[in-house]
Amino acid sequence: MTDINVTDFLLTAIINYGALAFGVALVLGALGVPxxxxxxxxxxxxxxxxxxxxxxxxxxxxxTGAVLGDSLSYGLGRFAGDWxxxxxxxxxxxxxxxxxxxxxGGAAIYLTRWLLTPIALPINLIAGGSRYPxxxxxxxxLSGEATWIVLFGGLGYAFGSQWELINQFISDxxxxxxGIVIFAGGIYGLFRYRRHKAASARREAVAPRG
Amino acid sequence: MAVKKxxxxxxxxxxxxxxxxxxxxxxxxGFFGLRAVxxxxxxxxxxxxxxxxxxxxxxxxxxxxxxxxxxxxxxSFIFEQLNIPAEGNRKKSLRDLNRxxxxxxxxxxxxxxxxxxxxxxAEHSATPGGDP
Numbered sequence: 001m002t003d004i005n006v007t008d009f010l011l012t013a014i015i016n017y018g019a020l021a022f023g024v025a026l027v028l029g030a031l032g033v034p035x036x037x038x039x040x041x042x043x044x045x046x047x048x049x050x051x052x053x054x055x056x057x058x059x060x061x062x063x064t065g066a067v068l069g070d071s072l073s074y075g076l077g078r079f080a081g082d083w084x085x086x087x088x089x090x091x092x093x094x095x096x097x098x099x100x101x102x103x104x105g106g107a108a109i110y111l112t113r114w115l116l117t118p119i120a121l122p123i124n125l126i127a128g129g130s131r132y133p134x135x136x137x138x139x140x141x142l143s144g145e146a147t148w149i150v151l152f153g154g155l156g157y158a159f160g161s162q163w164e165l166i167n168q169f170i171s172d173x174x175x176x177x178x179g180i181v182i183f184a185g186g187i188y189g190l191f192r193y194r195r196h197k198a199a200s201a202r203r204e205a206v207a208p209r210g
Numbered sequence: 211m212a213v214k215k216x217x218x219x220x221x222x223x224x225x226x227x228x229x230x231x232x233x234x235x236x237x238x239x240g241f242f243g244l245r246a247v248x249x250x251x252x253x254x255x256x257x258x259x260x261x262x263x264x265x266x267x268x269x270x271x272x273x274x275x276x277x278x279x280x281x282x283x284x285x286s287f288i289f290e291q292l293n294i295p296a297e298g299n300r301k302k303s304l305r306d307l308n309r310x311x312x313x314x315x316x317x318x319x320x321x322x323x324x325x326x327x328x329x330x331x332a333e334h335s336a337t338p339g340g341d342p
Contacts, residue, residue, distance in 0.1 A: 008271035012303040015276045050280050161267060161280060169249035175242030183235025189228035 007036050011043055019044075019057040023065030030069025032121050037066075038174070039167050041149055045156020046163030059149060066113075066145040067138070070124050074137055077128025084129060098130040105132050106140045113144025114151060118178050265324040270305035277304075277323060283330045291326035292319065 013021040022044050029037035041062065047053045101108075105127055112120040127137050152170065156163040268277060274296070278285035289296045294311060302310075308319040 008269075008303065008305065011271040012273060015273055016301045052276060052279055164267075165253050169246060169253060172242050172246035172249050175238060176246050179235050179238025179240075179242055181235075182231050183239060186228050186231030186233075186235055189231065190225070193225055193228060 006034065007039060010035060010040060014040065014044065015047065015052055018053050019061035022053075022058060023061030026062055026065035027069040027072070030066055030121070030124070031073055038117055038148075038152055038170060041152040042156035042159075042163050042167050042170065045153035045158075046160055047156075048153070049157045049160045055153075058153070062149050062153070063142075063145055066148070067141055070113075070120070070141050070145070071134075071138070073121055073124035074128040074134065077125035078131070079128070080125065081129030081131060101126060101130040101132055105130075106136065109137060109140035110144040110147075113141060114148035115174070116178055116181060117148070117174055119181075265327050268304070268320060268324060268327075270308070270320070271303050273301060273303055274307075274323075275300055277327070281327050281331075283327050287330055288323060288326050291329070292322055 010021075010025055014025070022040060025035050025040050026037055029035040029040075044053060044058050044062065048055045048058055105123075108123050109127060112123045126132075155166050155170070159166045265281070272280075274288050274292075275285050277283070278288055285296065285300075289299070292307075292311075294307070299307060304320050304323065308316060312318040
């Protein structure tokens with residue numbers, strides 16, 4: 001099935017079965033099934049404006065579906081994390097990664113729900129795998145998914161029958177943001193690498209020889 | 211000595227990963243940046259008219275009841291014009307209906323739906339561009 005067919009199938013299912021189909025689509029999307037989640041949210045905004053779906057059920061099913069899917073993928077990460085822990089638990093790199101995620105994971109979880117959506121699934125898996133507390137994950141997840149649904153659903157509502165126009169722009173803009181984040185990660189990494197190398201060189205110069 | 215060698219190999223790998231991130235990031239920025247600018251220009255040129263229900267916006271994923279609601283045309287009128295029964299066809303997309311009803315003539319049913327809507331709008335002097 002091509003991507004276009006998946007999209008068509010999804011949209012037909014939403015107009016036929018309403019908010020329930022929307023919620024199921026978001027569960028599947030959060031589990032890594034290639035379902036165009038952001039497109040669904042924008043389209044549902046447009047459908048609400050056209051009177052095809054009512055907004056309270058769309059918001060309830062959408063939010064429940066997205067959070068349920070994220071929680072399940074968090075669980076998968078936790079399950080896989082036990083396996084990784086048994087093998088790499090003593091590794092300092094793994095311990096550092098866990099500590100860093102525990103310290104700064106909240107922002108990553110929140111932003112990947114609505115702004116950097118292409119990397120939401122890896123973040124869920126990392127959160128589960130690094131044993132990030134579930135209740136904290138849930139709070140950031142709920143806030144991020146609510147932002148996603150209100151913001152993009154609102155855009156779909158604003159564009160009404162022309163919601164398809166905004167979808168392409170948002171999809172491209174999201175890809176651009178992911179590119180910027182990866183690029184910034186590379187810059188930050190190289191900067192730290194150079195600093196670390198300079199510090200090692202200084203230590204070697206100071207340390208007594210022999 | 212062996213430890214130092216493996217450490218230096220690790221450091222080189224680390225550096226390679228960061229440089230790869232820079233390259234991948236730049237490629238994504240270039241690719242999606244150009245596409246985003248293109249999409250933005252298209253939106254600007256089209257203009258935002260949320261209530262417009264132009265028949266050219268009819269797509270294969272739409273169903274007859276959805277089109278009827280969006281274009282404010284009675285569902286029964288569209289089915290009548292298409293000469294197909296509503297029963298058993300209400301949940302089918304235009305793409306599926308087209309495949310079943312007009313084998314070998316792709317898009318014929320979609321065109322018939324557009325014609326039906328235009329006819330209804332003309333008969334009932336609907337204001338083109340009005341809110342659905």
